[in-house]
Amino acid sequence: MSIERAIVEARRKPWGSRNLLPWSDIAASDDPIGELWFRRAGATSPESVLLLKLLFTTEPLSIQVHPDDTFARSIGLANGKTEAWYILSAAPGARVAIGLKRWLSSAELRTAITDGSIGDLVQWRPVHCGDAIFVPAGTIHAIGAGIVLAEIQQHSDASFRLFDYGRQRELHPDNAVAAAKAAPAPRQWPSRKLNETRTALVTSAHFFLEKIDLVAGSVWTLDARNEAWIVLIKGQGQIAAATMSGQAVFIEADQLRIEAGPDGLTALLAYPGPDADSVALVEHYPDMPGHPRPKTEELQTWWR
Numbered sequence: 001m002s003i004e005r006a007i008v009e010a011r012r013k014p015w016g017s018r019n020l021l022p023w024s025d026i027a028a029s030d031d032p033i034g035e036l037w038f039r040r041a042g043a044t045s046p047e048s049v050l051l052l053k054l055l056f057t058t059e060p061l062s063i064q065v066h067p068d069d070t071f072a073r074s075i076g077l078a079n080g081k082t083e084a085w086y087i088l089s090a091a092p093g094a095r096v097a098i099g100l101k102r103w104l105s106s107a108e109l110r111t112a113i114t115d116g117s118i119g120d121l122v123q124w125r126p127v128h129c130g131d132a133i134f135v136p137a138g139t140i141h142a143i144g145a146g147i148v149l150a151e152i153q154q155h156s157d158a159s160f161r162l163f164d165y166g167r168q169r170e171l172h173p174d175n176a177v178a179a180a181k182a183a184p185a186p187r188q189w190p191s192r193k194l195n196e197t198r199t200a201l202v203t204s205a206h207f208f209l210e211k212i213d214l215v216a217g218s219v220w221t222l223d224a225r226n227e228a229w230i231v232l233i234k235g236q237g238q239i240a241a242a243t244m245s246g247q248a249v250f251i252e253a254d255q256l257r258i259e260a261g262p263d264g265l266t267a268l269l270a271y272p273g274p275d276a277d278s279v280a281l282v283e284h285y286p287d288m289p290g291h292p293r294p295k296t297e298e299l300q301t302w303w304r
Contacts, residue, residue, distance in 0.1 A: 002045070003256055005241040006038035006052070006229075006248040014167055015059035015145070023054055023088070023148060023246035032058065038229065038248045049272045050207055052229045052248055053151040054088075061143045063097065063122055063163040067179040068137035072158055075175070080137045083153035084202040084209050086268055087131040088233060091146030096133060097122035098141050099185025109182040113162045113173045123184060132191055132201035132209065138181040150231060152202075152209050152270040197281060203273070210269045214260040218283060222256040225278040228271040236261030 010026050013034025020026055024036055036054040040047075066081035073079070085096070101123050104112065112118040122142060127133070135141050140162065143149070160172035160179055192200045194210075202209040212230075214220060214237070222230065230239060231248040238259040240249045249256065258265070271279055 001254045002042075002250070002252045003240050003254050004041040004045075004250045006250055007041055008248075009037040009039055011035035011037060015057055015061055017056035017058050020056055020246075022244075023056075036246075038231070038250070040250050047155060048227055048229075048250065049155060050227070050229060050270055051153050051155045052231060052270065053153070054231075054246060055085075055143065055147070055149050055151055057143055057145050057147045059145050060165060062161045062165070062167070062169070063118055063140065063142040064159045064161050065140045065176050065180040066135075066137050066156070067158050067160070067175070071179050072156065077156065077158055079154055079156055081154050081156040081158050082137045082204060082206045083135045083151055084204075084207070085131075085133045085135065085143075086150045086201060086209065086211075086233075087127050087129055087133075088148040088150060089129055090127050090131075090148075093126070094128075094146040095124045095126050095144045096142065096147070097124045097144070098133065098135065098188075099123050099139055100183060102184070104182040106177050106182070109180060110173055110177050113171065113176060116163060118163050119165075134186075134188060134202045134204065136186060136204070138179060139185055140180050140182065141185075150233070150268055152207055152229070152268075154206050197283075198269075201268075205274045207273055208271055212267050212269050212281065214258065214265045214267075216260055216262050216264045218260045220258040220260075220284065221282045222251065222258055222269075223280045223282065224251045224256070224271065225253060226272060226275075227252040228269060228279055230256070230258075230267050230269050232265065232267050234266035235264045237265035239267070 010033045012031050016032035016034030038052040068080040100121050160176040162176050199211045228251050232245050242249050
């Protein structure tokens with residue numbers, strides 16, 4: 001049983017930002033920060049199944065691909081990397097690349113990596129605040145400039161670069177060709193409203209990502225059978241010791257009290273699959289005669 005205010009680890013990246021407000025007050029100085037990784041608070045705590053990050057982009061990221069579990073294990077890694085993004089802010093014209101414009105053979109993909117033409121073959125799409133995007137392992141992808149996003153993923157840092165905009169970092173053509181599905185991306189399914197407070201953003205065998213919207217002054221208990229991550233993205237309130245946007249809490253086999261502030265509270269909630277009923281939200285009502293009984297917002301079997 002555990003409830004922990006997450007520790008934040010800053011990762012310096014050439015495409016990152018020097019201003020992380022309002023998501024973090026960490027000073028980037030002259031060395032831009034591209035990622036904030038949320039870690040469990042205990043130094044001896046077991047590693048979480050999922051990894052939660054915030055990304056800040058002022059330049060495009062490399063075009064890359066992540067391995068699935070089978071390929072990852074064949075090269076000695078514990079697991080692959082399927083991920084999902086939730087767009088927290090996007091500058092006008094911001095975009096991401098998901099999949100390719102057409103199918104490529106392995107030989108064609110290798111040639112496109114070698115001569116750089118892969119940059120013209122990825123399928124770009126515009127993004128806006130509130131978009132949720134699923135990136136299954138094997139999908140060739142990139143994140144453009146002017147974006148702040150939350151990312152939930154399998155706990156892995158396995159990334160193979162295909163193109164890096166002249167930054168002179170190493171490319172990984174052999175592993176990229178072996179890991180990639182050199183094809184258009186799978187269909188992106190729309191978000192689904194589960195009830196008054198919970199919206200399913202991304203569902204997969206590896207994890208579920210939800211948005212929860214709590215009305216002003218309401219008090220809730222989040223009951224998690226296994227692990228879960230929750231990060232504030234709008235409004236104010238109290239979630240353990242987290243009180244502002246960009247702060248995260250880890251919970252495992254425990255009950256977390258959530259108090260929404262005067263303007264309400266919006267948060268992202270992520271937890272492992274494939275069991276879709278491992279978390280529940282219970283609202284607490286004032287103890288008044290004739291007041292309705294507490295209601296439980298339970299997750300139904302809705303994953304795909």
